[in-house]
Amino acid sequence: MKKLTHIDRQGKATMVDVSDKSPTLREAVAGGSVYMKKETLRLITGNQIAKGNVFETARLAGIMAAKQTCGLIPLCHQLNLTSVAVAFRVDRKNSRVDIEARAKCSGQTGVEMEALTAVSIAALTLYDMCKSVDKGMSITDIRLMEKRGGKSGEWKRNKG
Amino acid sequence: MKKLTHIDRQGKATMVDVSDKSPTLREAVAGGSVYMKKETLRLITGNQIAKGNVFETARLAGIMAAKQTCGLIPLCHQLNLTSVAVAFRVDRKNSRVDIEARAKCSGQTGVEMEALTAVSIAALTLYDMCKSVDKGMSITDIRLMEKRGGKSGEWKRNKG
Amino acid sequence: MKKLTHIDRQGKATMVDVSDKSPTLREAVAGGSVYMKKETLRLITGNQIAKGNVFETARLAGIMAAKQTCGLIPLCHQLNLTSVAVAFRVDRKNSRVDIEARAKCSGQTGVEMEALTAVSIAALTLYDMCKSVDKGMSITDIRLMEKRGGKSGEWKRNKG
Amino acid sequence: MKKLTHIDRQGKATMVDVSDKSPTLREAVAGGSVYMKKETLRLITGNQIAKGNVFETARLAGIMAAKQTCGLIPLCHQLNLTSVAVAFRVDRKNSRVDIEARAKCSGQTGVEMEALTAVSIAALTLYDMCKSVDKGMSITDIRLMEKRGGKSGEWKRNKG
Amino acid sequence: MKKLTHIDRQGKATMVDVSDKSPTLREAVAGGSVYMKKETLRLITGNQIAKGNVFETARLAGIMAAKQTCGLIPLCHQLNLTSVAVAFRVDRKNSRVDIEARAKCSGQTGVEMEALTAVSIAALTLYDMCKSVDKGMSITDIRLMEKRGGKSGEWKRNKG
Amino acid sequence: MKKLTHIDRQGKATMVDVSDKSPTLREAVAGGSVYMKKETLRLITGNQIAKGNVFETARLAGIMAAKQTCGLIPLCHQLNLTSVAVAFRVDRKNSRVDIEARAKCSGQTGVEMEALTAVSIAALTLYDMCKSVDKGMSITDIRLMEKRGGKSGEWKRNKG
Numbered sequence: 001m002k003k004l005t006h007i008d009r010q011g012k013a014t015m016v017d018v019s020d021k022s023p024t025l026r027e028a029v030a031g032g033s034v035y036m037k038k039e040t041l042r043l044i045t046g047n048q049i050a051k052g053n054v055f056e057t058a059r060l061a062g063i064m065a066a067k068q069t070c071g072l073i074p075l076c077h078q079l080n081l082t083s084v085a086v087a088f089r090v091d092r093k094n095s096r097v098d099i100e101a102r103a104k105c106s107g108q109t110g111v112e113m114e115a116l117t118a119v120s121i122a123a124l125t126l127y128d129m130c131k132s133v134d135k136g137m138s139i140t141d142i143r144l145m146e147k148r149g150g151k152s153g154e155w156k157r158n159k160g
Numbered sequence: 161m162k163k164l165t166h167i168d169r170q171g172k173a174t175m176v177d178v179s180d181k182s183p184t185l186r187e188a189v190a191g192g193s194v195y196m197k198k199e200t201l202r203l204i205t206g207n208q209i210a211k212g213n214v215f216e217t218a219r220l221a222g223i224m225a226a227k228q229t230c231g232l233i234p235l236c237h238q239l240n241l242t243s244v245a246v247a248f249r250v251d252r253k254n255s256r257v258d259i260e261a262r263a264k265c266s267g268q269t270g271v272e273m274e275a276l277t278a279v280s281i282a283a284l285t286l287y288d289m290c291k292s293v294d295k296g297m298s299i300t301d302i303r304l305m306e307k308r309g310g311k312s313g314e315w316k317r318n319k320g
Numbered sequence: 321m322k323k324l325t326h327i328d329r330q331g332k333a334t335m336v337d338v339s340d341k342s343p344t345l346r347e348a349v350a351g352g353s354v355y356m357k358k359e360t361l362r363l364i365t366g367n368q369i370a371k372g373n374v375f376e377t378a379r380l381a382g383i384m385a386a387k388q389t390c391g392l393i394p395l396c397h398q399l400n401l402t403s404v405a406v407a408f409r410v411d412r413k414n415s416r417v418d419i420e421a422r423a424k425c426s427g428q429t430g431v432e433m434e435a436l437t438a439v440s441i442a443a444l445t446l447y448d449m450c451k452s453v454d455k456g457m458s459i460t461d462i463r464l465m466e467k468r469g470g471k472s473g474e475w476k477r478n479k480g
Numbered sequence: 481m482k483k484l485t486h487i488d489r490q491g492k493a494t495m496v497d498v499s500d501k502s503p504t505l506r507e508a509v510a511g512g513s514v515y516m517k518k519e520t521l522r523l524i525t526g527n528q529i530a531k532g533n534v535f536e537t538a539r540l541a542g543i544m545a546a547k548q549t550c551g552l553i554p555l556c557h558q559l560n561l562t563s564v565a566v567a568f569r570v571d572r573k574n575s576r577v578d579i580e581a582r583a584k585c586s587g588q589t590g591v592e593m594e595a596l597t598a599v600s601i602a603a604l605t606l607y608d609m610c611k612s613v614d615k616g617m618s619i620t621d622i623r624l625m626e627k628r629g630g631k632s633g634e635w636k637r638n639k640g
Numbered sequence: 641m642k643k644l645t646h647i648d649r650q651g652k653a654t655m656v657d658v659s660d661k662s663p664t665l666r667e668a669v670a671g672g673s674v675y676m677k678k679e680t681l682r683l684i685t686g687n688q689i690a691k692g693n694v695f696e697t698a699r700l701a702g703i704m705a706a707k708q709t710c711g712l713i714p715l716c717h718q719l720n721l722t723s724v725a726v727a728f729r730v731d732r733k734n735s736r737v738d739i740e741a742r743a744k745c746s747g748q749t750g751v752e753m754e755a756l757t758a759v760s761i762a763a764l765t766l767y768d769m770c771k772s773v774d775k776g777m778s779i780t781d782i783r784l785m786e787k788r789g790g791k792s793g794e795w796k797r798n799k800g
Numbered sequence: 801m802k803k804l805t806h807i808d809r810q811g812k813a814t815m816v817d818v819s820d821k822s823p824t825l826r827e828a829v830a831g832g833s834v835y836m837k838k839e840t841l842r843l844i845t846g847n848q849i850a851k852g853n854v855f856e857t858a859r860l861a862g863i864m865a866a867k868q869t870c871g872l873i874p875l876c877h878q879l880n881l882t883s884v885a886v887a888f889r890v891d892r893k894n895s896r897v898d899i900e901a902r903a904k905c906s907g908q909t910g911v912e913m914e915a916l917t918a919v920s921i922a923a924l925t926l927y928d929m930c931k932s933v934d935k936g937m938s939i940t941d942i943r944l945m946e947k948r949g950g951k952s953g954e955w956k957r958n959k960g
Binding site: 176 | 658665692696699700702704707708719720721722724725744745746
């Protein structure tokens with residue numbers, strides 16, 4: 001039967017002991033979307049410079065947050081990322097911006113939380129930059145897309 | 161015509177100058193949900209102590225993250241929160257956990273980002289604690305529910 | 321009957337809501353001691369320059385830690401300290417160093433935790449600087465000495 | 481004759497250069513106690529849920545602080561902990577709570593400061609949660625219990 | 641005779657006690673320059689998008705660093721900035737980029753260090769982004785240009 | 801033709817992917833100077849204890865900042881420094897203080913930014929401690945002096 005690795009036998013929250021694991025190359029990709037009004041999407045994409053700067057700000061926020069993950073998620077391990085990349089795709093039809101983050105490191109533990117944190121903070125930064133015109137924006141479908149490395153090996157999300 | 165307050169006339173990212181605003185009591189409520197397998201929800205709610213500790217860990221992560229918001233969101237102002245509260249509700253029918261965060265301060269700028277950051281990091285912490293059994297969990301509908309205070313006054317999300 | 325302000329009716333950890341409190345001048349003094357071998361005390365006090373630098377390092381660590389208190393203590397409020405001072409007194413007879421920290425701010429909540437954090441981190445820094453010669457050092461009697469300001473007013477520790 | 485490794489020949493504070501050391505598995509255990517009134521101990525242990533949450537909050541604070549050690553102790557090295565565990569034991573006879581923290585990493589420098597920092601911040605968090613009913617609580621006997629790994633090898637505290 | 645406010649009578653480093661000062665509007669402007677090879681300047685300004693992104697990255701780094709000033713400069717007070725702005729000017733003739741940062745807050749202490757920190761970290765970020773092609777770049781003339789507010793009132797740098 | 805490694809083909813800011821690099825010993829030395837009035841230099845060097853403490857404060861600020869580099873410079877990698885040293889030299893003739901910082905680590909990426917950050921924050925700390933008597937001080941010639949390790953190997957600044 002499955003059990004939660006972060007809860008010990010007495011029900012206490014616990015950081016997993018990874019001392020005996022060998023360092024391997026780890027990689028994780030996470031995604032998410034920010035839904036907004038069509039007018040808001042036009043405002044951030046209408047002007048080439050403004051568009052660049054809205055997305056650059058969100059991208060840098062995501063990259064910097066990934067490096068702070070272990071300070072945000074209580075039971076996360078410290079690790080030294082070798083790469084973080086954050087990309088945006090404008091989906092005019094659905095009036096949303098899709099965000100994808102990819103994180104890598106060579107370590108004893110995976111980088112799923114780093115990729116997910118990068119997406120979350122990039123999404124919150126988009127919200128912050130547009131909230132004066134569109135308080136109703138919503139951040140949705142933040143999820144792991146794929147991971148590689150470590151004992152559990154490769155995992156890919158099933159596409160519906 | 162509406163414009164983005166965080167993008168100046170030349171298209172550059174900019175922190176809004178709130179020097180001339182008067183401090184007022186600010187309050188914001190944000191919400192979000194974490195969808196998971198039914199088995200995962202059973203694991204975190206089956207045992208009273210474990211349940212408490214999973215939610216306590218996520219709650220504290222959310223509260224602590226709210227206090228770090230201005231270090232995560234590049235153009236956010238520093239402010240001293242007077243209250244942050246994070247609550248969880250288990251929705252067995254939809255196999256999800258709903259998260260609500262409420263933030264308050266007396267200041268020159270709103271606390272929407274603090275409430276949204278608390279929800280996001282609490283959700284990521286739930287993911288972290290359950291990811292060994294359910295990598296496919298997804299975080300969704302992170303959005304502002306209501307805000308009070310400041311020049312723009314009260315705002316409430318329309319219920320569908 | 322007394323109750324814990326940080327635990328709500330359902331037993332959940334909670335940050336006290338201080339939104340309705342008026343800002344007043346707050347002050348707190350905390351103390352603590354680091355016991356060590358006589359030889360260790362001689363090493364850090366034997367040379368005037370070395371002595372200065374060991375204590376300066378511990379003092380700065382204490383001051384900087386006081387400013388980070390709300391990031392360390394989960395349910396602590398953010399506040400802007402107007403003063404932090406850390407002082408050391410060598411007690412050769414008892415082979416220990418006494419540490420005293422004083423913190424002040426004008427705010428809606430007290431600065432006890434800031435003064436106690438300054439003492440604790442200053443003590444740990446003394447330990448760190450001497451641990452190569454004396455791993456057995458112990459940090460003891462970290463406690464609040466006095467506080468002023470706020471609704472509960474003045475409090476002084478009873479001297480034995 | 482012994483000398484302080486953190487003070488150079490001219491008496492200046494210095495970070496030890498560990499570039500030439502080989503990474504080995506490091507482990508450290510630290511302990512400490514928080515003395516309080518009998519009534520306070522009853523308040524935090526009387527109710528099963530409240531008790532869990534007081535200790536969970538202190539535990540998480542200790543774990544998160546351990547990961548921040550190099551940002552708190554000026555001359556401490558950065559390292560990636562592979563495990564941090566914090567445990568509590570209620571000692572009703574002496575009206576105190578004993579705290580024990582264990583830290584591990586594979587690195588070029590020891591983890592004594594990480595274990596001691598975890599104990600200190602867990603103790604301060606207990607103080608914070610009970611200070612409304614018992615300002616006179618005191619934190620005492622924070623000390624290294626044992627360490628393993630590195631050139632100096634194993635060390636154990638003498639039991640009185 | 642003049643004396644250093646950060647060194648007390650016994651020669652110890654000390655944080656100035658500003659508890660008795662009244663909050664006033666504070667403003668500071670700082671400047672600095674980054675000298676580089678002509679080829680490097682061409683690389684960062686040749687393409688409109690790349691240019692925007694190099695400067696946006698440096699701008700955001702400067703803004704975010706200003707908010708962290710009290711965590712970097714040991715004796716600096718915590719304060720809540722109401723505005724930080726960072727601007728760049730390309731000086732092709734002298735093959736350099738000029739940086740100007742402006743910080744504001746309503747508080748008991750000045751914001752000179754915040755403006756200077758914003759310039760310094762923006763300059764270091766430019767260095768970081770160009771160091772693969774020009775390790776010899778130098779950061780120079782980081783200095784206060786003007787300040788307003790507080791007891792010492794207005795100050796302006798003499799132009800040569 | 802040379803290109804910026806931090807700007808990708810589409811002109812976006814990017815963190816260099818160092819996953820495939822082998823860890824080697826890295827070392828970097830950076831320098832910088834703080835110009836001040838002769839009277840200011842006399843104040844910080846006149847008294848042996850005060851002088852020690854001004855420089856100790858700046859030294860510790862530089863060392864601690866080096867450890868925070870990846871949180872300040874957006875596209876910098878996380879790494880675990882094995883050594884950071886900061887030294888000061890008083891140049892009475894030119895009425896300035898020269899600062900030199902040396903950083904080391906074993907890693908997949910260089911430590912130039914860590915050494916430069918240490919110099920910058922040490923310089924800002926000197927400014928902070930003297931600004932009450934000399935607002936016109938200027939920080940200048942912050943530059944890399946030498947580096948070793950990694951694929952690009954050794955680099956030394958040409959002495960004019």
